[in-house]
Amino acid sequence: MAAISANGGSPSGVRGKGPRCVAIVGPFQSGKTSLFESILERCGAVSRAGSVKTRNSVGDASAEARAHQMSTEPNVATVSFLGERFTFIDCPGSVEFLHEMRHVLTAVDAAVVVCEADDRKAPALELVLRELEEADIPRFLFLNKIDTATRRVRETLALLQRASRTPLLLRQIPIWRNGIAVGFIDLALERAFVYREHAPSEVVPLAAEEVERERDARFSMLEKLADYDDTLMEDLLGDIEPPRDLIFDDLARELRERHVVPVLIGAAERGNGVTRLLKALRHEAPGLDATRGRIGVVDSGAPLGLVMKTWHSGQGGKLSLARVLRGRLSEGDTVTSSAGIEARIGGVLELKGPEQLRQPVAEEGEVAAFSRLEGVRTGDAIAAGKVRPDAISAVVPPEPVHALAVTVKERKDDVRLAAALARLIEEDTGLSLQHLSEFSEMRLSGQGEMHLRVALERLSGRYGVAVESAATEIGYRESIRGKASARGRHRKQSGGHGQFGDVVLEIAPLPRGEGIRFVDKITGGVVPRQYISSVEAGVRDFCQRGPLGFPLVDIEVTLTDGSYHTVDSSDMAFRQAARIAMSEACPQAKPVLLEPILAVEIVIPSDAMSRASALVSARRGQILGYDARPGWRGWDQINAQVPEAEMGGLIVELRSATSGVGSFSARFDHLSELAGKPADAVVAAQAMAQAR
Numbered sequence: 001m002a003a004i005s006a007n008g009g010s011p012s013g014v015r016g017k018g019p020r021c022v023a024i025v026g027p028f029q030s031g032k033t034s035l036f037e038s039i040l041e042r043c044g045a046v047s048r049a050g051s052v053k054t055r056n057s058v059g060d061a062s063a064e065a066r067a068h069q070m071s072t073e074p075n076v077a078t079v080s081f082l083g084e085r086f087t088f089i090d091c092p093g094s095v096e097f098l099h100e101m102r103h104v105l106t107a108v109d110a111a112v113v114v115c116e117a118d119d120r121k122a123p124a125l126e127l128v129l130r131e132l133e134e135a136d137i138p139r140f141l142f143l144n145k146i147d148t149a150t151r152r153v154r155e156t157l158a159l160l161q162r163a164s165r166t167p168l169l170l171r172q173i174p175i176w177r178n179g180i181a182v183g184f185i186d187l188a189l190e191r192a193f194v195y196r197e198h199a200p201s202e203v204v205p206l207a208a209e210e211v212e213r214e215r216d217a218r219f220s221m222l223e224k225l226a227d228y229d230d231t232l233m234e235d236l237l238g239d240i241e242p243p244r245d246l247i248f249d250d251l252a253r254e255l256r257e258r259h260v261v262p263v264l265i266g267a268a269e270r271g272n273g274v275t276r277l278l279k280a281l282r283h284e285a286p287g288l289d290a291t292r293g294r295i296g297v298v299d300s301g302a303p304l305g306l307v308m309k310t311w312h313s314g315q316g317g318k319l320s321l322a323r324v325l326r327g328r329l330s331e332g333d334t335v336t337s338s339a340g341i342e343a344r345i346g347g348v349l350e351l352k353g354p355e356q357l358r359q360p361v362a363e364e365g366e367v368a369a370f371s372r373l374e375g376v377r378t379g380d381a382i383a384a385g386k387v388r389p390d391a392i393s394a395v396v397p398p399e400p401v402h403a404l405a406v407t408v409k410e411r412k413d414d415v416r417l418a419a420a421l422a423r424l425i426e427e428d429t430g431l432s433l434q435h436l437s438e439f440s441e442m443r444l445s446g447q448g449e450m451h452l453r454v455a456l457e458r459l460s461g462r463y464g465v466a467v468e469s470a471a472t473e474i475g476y477r478e479s480i481r482g483k484a485s486a487r488g489r490h491r492k493q494s495g496g497h498g499q500f501g502d503v504v505l506e507i508a509p510l511p512r513g514e515g516i517r518f519v520d521k522i523t524g525g526v527v528p529r530q531y532i533s534s535v536e537a538g539v540r541d542f543c544q545r546g547p548l549g550f551p552l553v554d555i556e557v558t559l560t561d562g563s564y565h566t567v568d569s570s571d572m573a574f575r576q577a578a579r580i581a582m583s584e585a586c587p588q589a590k591p592v593l594l595e596p597i598l599a600v601e602i603v604i605p606s607d608a609m610s611r612a613s614a615l616v617s618a619r620r621g622q623i624l625g626y627d628a629r630p631g632w633r634g635w636d637q638i639n640a641q642v643p644e645a646e647m648g649g650l651i652v653e654l655r656s657a658t659s660g661v662g663s664f665s666a667r668f669d670h671l672s673e674l675a676g677k678p679a680d681a682v683v684a685a686q687a688m689a690q691a692r
Contacts, residue, residue, distance in 0.1 A: 017285075017286070019084075019087065019366045020084070020281070024091065024111070025091045026115050026125070028094040030093060030121065030144060031116070034049075035274070037051070037057050038274045040058055042274045049198065058075070060075060063457070071092035073092065076351040076369075078366070091104055094660070097430070097451065103308045103309065103395050104308045106308070107295075108137065109288065110285040112140050113125070113140065113261075117149050117159065120659045122162060123163075123635075124661050126164075129165075136258065138256055140264060140280060141168060141263045143156065143263055144266060144268050145268075149174075153265070160263075166261050167259070169260040170217065171187055175192060182194060183201060185210060185217075188244075191206070192206045195273075198271040223236065225254060229250050255284050291325075292326070296392070297326060302387060303333075304326040307321065307379060308322060308323060313462070318372060320371075320376055322368065325364075328362060329348070329384060330348065330361040331361070333345045334384070335383060337381065338390060341375035341376055341380075343376050347371040348361060348362050356369065378426070378427075379429070381393070402448050402451070404444055405471065405473065408465065423463070424455060430451060431446050471648055474596065475644065477671055479594055479671075480508075480552075480590055483506065484507055484586070485507070486582075487581060489501070490573050497567060498565075500569050501534075501564070501573030501574035501576060502577055503561070504581065505582065507557050507586065508558075508589075510555060511554065516540060519557070521559060521560050526562050528569070531564065534575045535575070538577065541578075542578070542579045546591060547583075562577075595672060595674040597642070597643055598666040599641055600621070600665070601639055603629050605635055606634050619646035619650065621640045621643075621646065622640060624639045625638075627639070
């Protein structure tokens with residue numbers, strides 16, 4: 001293997017990996033965008049790194065990201081470092097936008113996980129690492145904010161290890177002066193570096209007082225590497241200094257095979273540690289061949305890409321961010337998606353945040369935005385020509401945990417709202433839309449309060465559609481407790497043929513979930529056969545809104561008697577007679593309000609169990625059981641039943657009680673009687689709403 005390069009890098013024999021794609025991920029406010037900016041500065045893509053706080057960053061340039069000072073969608077930039085091309089994709093860290101990175105991860109070669117020594121963020125770090133583990137992504141961990149760290153690195157590593165199922169491998173240790181990290185020692189290179197503000201670190205002699213500390217840390221690193229290399233293990237047991245090229249070879253191989261997660265340190269806002277991170281990526285991160293093998297793409301065949309993100313803009317139209325996994329894709333090429341959609345590439349754009357540089361072609365391994373791929377969606381594979389490619393991404397959209405009813409502020413925007421929401425949902429796979437005819441409600445669902453707030457801001461700012469939002473309607477129902485019988489007679493004479501229908505109905509309750517059952521017990525033809533279906537239709541008409549104002553369910557209605565007129569009887573007359581009979585019988589049968597109960601599974605870190613349980617109890621919930629979350633050390637789950645009316649805002653309080661990481665899934669379970677003042681309040685509100 002080649003020797004170490006003169007500039008202190010790693011072996012020069014690992015060239016030719018082609019353009020690479022790296023995701024920058026990590027918990028909310030860990031410094032991902034700051035690292036993204038520092039990388040752009042170090043690679044010469046910008047003259048000065050921007051800042052999230054001063055709202056002048058290349059990343060997080062959207063109005064929503066700037067307003068909330070948080071990433072709300074991936075930021076993309078392609079740069080060159082020491083002659084090699086990298087595309088960095090800075091992914092949101094908030095759990096409400098975590099779904100944005102899932103399609104990105106499918107096509108990246110490696111990930112940099114940005115984190116800090118903060119106990120409160122350890123569960124959020126575990127969520128991110130779990131996503132990477134399940135996607136089988138090689139990953140580095142960048143321990144950020146080392147300039148403000150108060151905990152020793154060994155303690156920090158123990159904290160971080162609890163969040164990772166893969167062993168963490170410390171590659172650098174800080175140089176402390178008066179309790180402040182002023183530089184680092186690279187354990188593979190055995191060199192000391194002093195930080196310089198927004199510039200590469202300076203190599204300095206290793207201080208005598210650091211020698212023993214460096215030796216101990218280096219031996220620990222080599223021991224961990226030796227777990228997967230018998231030759232290195234023999235050298236260590238024989239007290240032989242292993243060749244440096246063997247060490248770098250092991251570092252690259254064990255990263256590629258996901259045996260270890262290398263840990264580097266730095267301070268992204270100051271640009272500290274960035275050059276060493278870039279060099280580690282350049283020499284150790286796998287290339288496109290390894291990524292194709294991971295996702296099952298062969299290296300021959302028609303040019304192939306994978307769409308990682310979709311955007312719509314008012315002026316530029318639709319953009320599909322994709323990585324070219326095979327061959328090259330050019331402007332004007334016809335492509336077919338894995339969903340069977342044919343489209344023509346309108347343009348090829350290289351991105352640097354919001355900036356777009358037009359290119360004639362996207363080469364193999366590169367990431368580009370293709371314009372006007374109508375009908376092609378995030379997660380689709382696209383292949384040149386008319387042959388439909390196999391699907392690559394199997395990312396399942398996340399279940400919604402928060403919903404709002406949305407309406408336009410001005411009626412003239414009704415049509416525009418539908419189109420804008422369709423585009424918004426195409427951009428963001430974490431959103432979903434339902435049209436509920438029962439309530440005449442358009443329900444927008446997503447991953448949390450902030451997620452939906454940002455979505456509504458995009459509707460207004462990006463698409464010019466102002467909307468109002470409100471809590472969603474609850475699917476109350478009503479039934480009866482007792483039995484009753486009533487006659488319904490509809491008679492009307494207004495010249496010519498009149499109207500006559502006469503029925504006797506008996507009603508009785510049914511077990512929950514049985515719906516509406518109609519029974520015909522007419523004998524002797526007192527109600528002619530041709531009118532029976534009209535009687536049933538009248539019954540079902542009435543059941544759409546019972547005496548309490550809600551749909552009537554779980555009731556048996558029996559037609560027992562009636563009469564007819566040979567001239568004046570009609571379908572409409574018997575239908576109306578049935579409605580009259582029902583309106584007379586139901587108030588006598590002890591009507592009862594039913595509320596929907598949801599089966600809810602809540603997942604939280606174990607130390608938040610008591611707080612989460614209290615939230616369930618405060619919402620009239622019934623806890624059915626507790627258990628350890630399968631496969632998640634230090635996490636628990638609660639199984640409970642909670643009234644749908646009490647679910648509003650639960651995700652907000654749950655995340656507040658769990659440092660932003662708690663979540664739940666919910667499904668309808670059953671209807672339960674609601675009585676007393678809560679029922680009276682619901683019925684009164686319904687009567688008021690219907691009177692308006």
